[in-house]
Amino acid sequence: MKRALKLTVNDEDYEVLADTHRTLLEVLRDSLGLTGSKEGCGFGACGACTVLLDGKANLACLTLAFSAQGKQITTIEGLAVNGKLHPIQDAAVRYGAIQCGFCTPGWIMSAKALLDEKPKPTELEVKTAISGNLCRCTGYVKIIESIIAASEGK
Amino acid sequence: MKLPRIDYLEAKTLPEACALLAQGDVLACAGGTDLVPSMKHRVKAPRAVVNLKAIGGLDYITYSEKDGLRIGALATLRDLQNNKSVQQKYPALVQSAAMVGTIQLQNMGTVAGNLCLDTRCYYYNQSSFWRSARPACYKAGGEVCHVVKRSDHCWACYSGDTAPAFMVLGAKVKVVGSKGERVIALKQLYSGDGQKPIALAADELVAEIQVPARAAGSGSGYTKLRIRKAIDFPLMGAAVWMQLEGKAGVVKDIRVALTAADSAPIEVPGAAKSIQGKPYSEENLAEVMEASYKKARPVDCVIGGSPPYRKKMARVFVKRAANLAYQQAQAK
């Protein structure tokens, strides 16, 4: 059944009518048009739907939309400010960390959660932070490089 | 994959949540990392779910020498790892929580939810379409087991990581229901029945986890066998707690528990006998390892290794967990 759903996404307030069985990912994509978050598996194993809830990396495909009310939701669309890329996004492009780009929004969100909590992570911490984000193209090598570069302001 | 049409309920207090659960056909949802996939697969299709995360003040983790460790129902696996007292006193808890799935799942999933993890089986954790190609198994409401043919019950595997760690630490859980609350040993939370592994009534919830204060000279460790270093459920997991005494570091007591070894996390009974009073060494641990091997009875229901292989691994991982426990126990 449909009910009013209030969400705060990328510092903007939204109110939509949504079915109670919708996941956060469905509402972001289908109701709010924020299609940057992807469904890679729908079962919480690939991380393509990673968004931040109150700053922590969460899986939008396993989150009931209504349970995200009252939380600060950050999606990939919320990272660049006035057209200026976030340092992680910028490094991702410059270091060749992007190939097909389908997993990219997810791991960038995981990396953001990491760097917000730990601005100078070790390589192992970077690998661990994105180990829930599967990538089939890059072998992760340049993803890891780019996150470390972003953390060093390179 | 879509969720079935379910209603969404919120509770502001635990009694309120229990009252909603008591209405029937309502399931509790905290992190949702176990429940939501099950609902997508249609192995669970309740009328409604009640979101526990709307309840305030339940994400506490406290430690005192008097009361030991107290973990609120909504503390996450991540909270557990980040807690200073837990890091200092109970490395097995940190190790086990850090081995659950992925960072995202650890951020979302609660410790209590991880203890209440449903059993798993590759004939059960499948979509309704997948399951429609063969008769329904016991766990999905049918009359067969596809793993142990001609068995009269379900053999699904308990695969939680934190349960064996809490178990060897002597944890208890406070259970609340619409008719009141009770405190039980963690072991009693598990029925051993693959079909309904968690021994809670429909209106009951784990409200708190209680772990005795760390005893002097004690240590704990958890480790598991998995193919990849993330995502994978354990193929065999072992937790060990031990206490040393005297200058020579003689083993005073030891407790061992396994996961992915049966339909419940299991304690290895009488583990202590063979090593009590002896200095800790891999040699003196041999009988403990052997007892663990005998106790484990994995079945062919997960990807990654055959039952004989996984059973064999009980020895190895008990040894590795024991080495971790020894490290802490003998440290100053």
Added chain:
Amino acid sequence: MDYAVLGKRTPKIDGVAKATGSARFSRDMILPRMLYGWILRSPYAHARILNIDTSRAAALPGVKAVITGRDTAGVKFGVFRETRDQYALPIDIVRYIGDEVAAVAAVDEDAAQEALELINVDYEVLPAVFDPLEAMRLGAPLVHEGVDRNISAHVLIQFGDIEEGFREADHVREDHFETANISHSTMEPYAATASYDPSGYLDVWVPNQGPFMRRRALSNTLKLPLDNVRIHKVHIGGAFGGRSEMMSCEFCASLLSMKTGRPVQIAYTREETFTCTRQKHPFIVDIKTGMKWDGTLTARQYRVIADGGAYLNTGPITISDSFAIALASYRFAHVRYEASRIYTNKGVRGAMKGQGSQQLRFAEDSQLDMMANDLGLDPIEIRLKNAVEPNEMLLNKSRVTSCGLKETIRESAAAMKWEKPSQKTTRDGRGKGAGISAMISGFSMGIRTSSSSFIKFNEDGQITLLSGTVDNGQGNETMVAIIAAEELGIPVEDIRVVNADTTLTPQDPGSYSMAATFVSGNAARLAAADAKRQLLEIAAEKLEANPADLDIRDKRIFVKGSPGKGIGLKDVVWAGLASGRPVLGKGHYQPDLAFMDTVHGKIEGQVTGAYTFGATVAEVEVDRETGRVDVTKVAAAHDCGRAINRMAVEGQIDGSVVIGQGQVFSEEMRWDGGQCLNASYTSYGLATALETPQVLPIIVESDDPNGPFGAKEAAETINIAIVPSLANAVFHAVGVRIQSLPISPEKVLGALESCKAL
């Protein structure tokens, strides 16, 4: 050669769109009034459809259309006339669990999914067969009536005299290898959005590796004029060969759109993407090789059985093409190759990264190390001794032009500090292993062998480059932009690439068989050269110089030798426009190739424009108590001809290493009869970031005479070489030889225990 743009580290031109989430994939095409489709699939591995009653589903509120095989034109599809054995929506027989039965379009996914449950299908269950060896026995159930012993394709290819070859050998070994059923696991699940306009035009957004191939298949099966079908450019979340063929997805979305007059989107679940699109063929390889005492190879005989699943389509390419590629790595005088592709009642197997090359290579290069070990030879030396060389004519009369195979072997070995004594198994749990590979840069695809490209100079001096090339993530769009930029002396940022759109862009082979750089890249270069000629002619008038004396660099046309004398590019474009000579470049490239008749195993003649080569040396650590293997470091050297974009080539190398690692150690679709037990990312073991080793990418530039700026291909070679490298490294580490993939901890431990028992 001093290049301005080429060979640098150029960020992908679609990088920002992908980093910000604005890049749209097929499922992100959310159109006004769009309906959502779902497909009803067979729960039986083999059954006859007796009757389908869709009336209850059609009556469900929100449901707009229901289609079954009877609503289709009943046209089978497949790349060759002989291999068209599949209906996009089966009419009479379903052949695997997941085969399509009906499709529904509704206002939302809930209604569509619920409608599926209301479709009543009467089946007559037929006997099924799942194991290829059982399927080949006389009397086994037939997956397709009339196909003897379920052999969907069979080839026998011979060169020289195999018996003579074995007589010449001092050492002959015969070994058995098996590879795993691998999933492409593109991160983007399969999805299609289709929109039919009542005036007769169909617009489709679907992940593909060649829009022109896809248009043909849709046009044929939907009975629509070719030009009325438009495959749009869309971002594609990986392909790896798995997006070569048409799927039921876009066919059903299109037909439902035609029925309803509204856009329809069908998005497969991950489970459907695993089992109902395409998978890699698992091979059973019996290989017999003859060798002289000094390691010189004399003869090789293969017997291959490939489990093909329920349908054929591109299947013959997998078994034939792979052998044609294998001929380009080691030199032999006598070879016999016999391969059978077998139908079974399981999901369909198709192309994946090098077709069947990886499967063959695992057997070839594992056995080579076994023989080296038998004879006390160094694995690196033995590879160098037999490696193909530049300008070598292969047994199938296909010439290798440029060839840096030996350099790749030497450089990867040097990077890993390979020392002669290391050939001896150290058995201390750490070990190194080598593997090599060859690959092709495109093959004949009939009228789709060639690529064309257009360049349009805009009034500000920037250009629009039209190319049919499709980008699945490997960076083909950036590749053509760099080539054009280098040729034209302008920066990449001044080029807008419009590509992979059947209506807008000229024909292209697609990114199959590694044709993109060699074929599409050459077309882009020729278009740029044509535009450049026009620019220089106009400039020559202005500068009162001979066009042959002019060149372009940094957006300026100048007289060679006196850079002070020049004119801005924009001014030249303006002058052209003002004088009725707009600068419009056109390029067309068609390699002169013999058609490889893979169906009948005729692979003679020049089968590809260029061969590429690679070698890897991997280092692993084996946990002796569990059998678990960690990959610590890999050096991968790739002769790509020339790196158009170093960062992209490295990215292909990195990715190939880690995909290979997953394929060797943790990936396998496990089946119980006709059901895949692990069609999910929870239990199918794609490597995670924590498995990533240190990768040392090495680029070897052999400068191909026919490639654009000497470039060939960069992607598949390393993914093939890495597989035996890892298997060989495990042997070197602990002395056990695992001959079936994946090399699971359990297999390693089992082998270690049998060693101990001896």
